[in-house]
Amino acid sequence: MMLNLLKDIWFLFGRLFPFPAKPGLRRAGNPDRLSLVLVTCNFELTVRKVLRTLECDGIDAWLLVAPTKGINVWCAASGGYFSTDTVVSIIKTSGIENLVDHRDIILPQLSATGINIWALRERTGWKPRFGPVDIKYLAKYLECVGDPFERKYRRIEFPLGDRFVMGTNLGFSSLLFFILPFLVASIWMDGLWWKSILLLFFLAILNSVLVFLLPGKPGVQKGFSLGVILSVIFVVIRQNIWTIGHWETLEQIGWIILLSTYLGYDMPSWSPLWRAEIKELVMGVKRTLVEVIPEQCIGCGLCTIVCPAGVFELDSGIKKSMVVRLDACQACGACIENCPKEAIKNNFRSGTCSCPTCTVINSVKSSKRKVLHP
């Protein structure tokens, strides 16, 4: 219990690093030959969360923990560690084929970035489908499979708890980058390093938690806004109530605004909702573009299922997919990976969600991977 608590705290701060659970087959409840077969990554926190949710919801299931190098679903899928190959491997080595009488398998929706459902079907003979965006929706999703309303369980969200977690991680990753300059600067400015570290975490958490309330666009503008607001508060407090430290007020304000602006700039990297400018910079594109080629689209609607941002909608009249929310596109590439007719055009390399782990681990991947069969 205590160990799990300590692990959770470490996971909270150190999501940037992989935490592998042993891959293989797990039982949730008392599964039988007709029970659900689910797949997840082997990021330990995710495995525990999935098993706990299944237990709470009273769902008996077989859980295949795929060897994704201890990385979470979206990042592993984007980085090529949760791929069609990975699922082929876990299906074959887990022995699940001998334990159930059916061949239906539910994959996490966010794994669509790395898994080609058609290739998986062809290589394994299983019938895969993408489940909800979060395991907490599994019970509701199962109630309305096939119903168009299931799409509400397919949109990525950024609730307060996640914003706090990502804020701490933004602070932690930035600290790794800033620690040396802080220490060097402390030679001349006594105590700068620990004050700056505290300030860094404080600003990182606020940048993330308050992101919906701050004025401006996500990125530099919101970071700068937070810096200015906090500076005003700081001046008022310092003048009227309190005296903090020995620095000159102007220097302190400048430091707060500078750090906050920097953290604001990096914040979209830690959110599932906004494309990171840094990513677009790395990808060399000014604006992410996705386009459906109507002549090639067969209206299967898979792009509307795999997209976590609701970029696509199916026009039931002409039976074609259409791009309706281009600005929400995360450039994750799930639609491109899974379109059976290669009817989606893009101007980015697939396989990068907007989080920094993806940009860190993502390798050179072509915009459309071809799976060659033996």
Added chain:
Amino acid sequence: MSTLVYMKILERTPEKYDRGMRILTLGRIDRIKLEIASLWVKSGHYVLEIGCGTGRLAALMTARGAHVAGIDISESMLTAARRNAPEAELIHMTATEIDKLERNRFDRIVATLSLSELEEDEIAFVLRDSFVLLKTGGKLIIADEVKVPTWRKRFLACFVSWPLSVLTFLLTRNTTHALKRLEGRLEQTGFRIVARKNYLLGTLALIVAEKT
């Protein structure tokens, strides 16, 4: 900005992979590959290479006149391999799919630094299927990180392997697990060990096992 810095440091490319593996083995891996190609592979042999990477060994073996089929799951590695070993047949396939290949076809199955990237269940699967794919008298040749058997040597090996593992992770973004009880597992599968060479305080081994 920190994100960009991490990304640049940790980006995986075939060139970085090769360099990282050379560092991990302090240059031994190139010599081991040469030894495998010159001592254990002959002209006309049918060879399967599991995890062919950038195709360096496949190129050496095809130069010896062997028919080489190489498998790997990384498209970027396969692209590099096609450039380095144009005569080899290179396929995108996981190690757990080798059961789709023809039985009793291969004279040699080679795996260099690839089994240590697999999980325990996958390794068991590969050993079992390699036995089925090899002709009688065919050989499974493994060059990989192994667990050192005695505590004293293991303690010494830590000083070498830990910093190298960190370096390898940074350079290749690959994590490996040193193989445990490899010879015992090979014998359990039905192989007979015909040669073993140790390198780097016994942390790297070349093991040749024959299907009897």
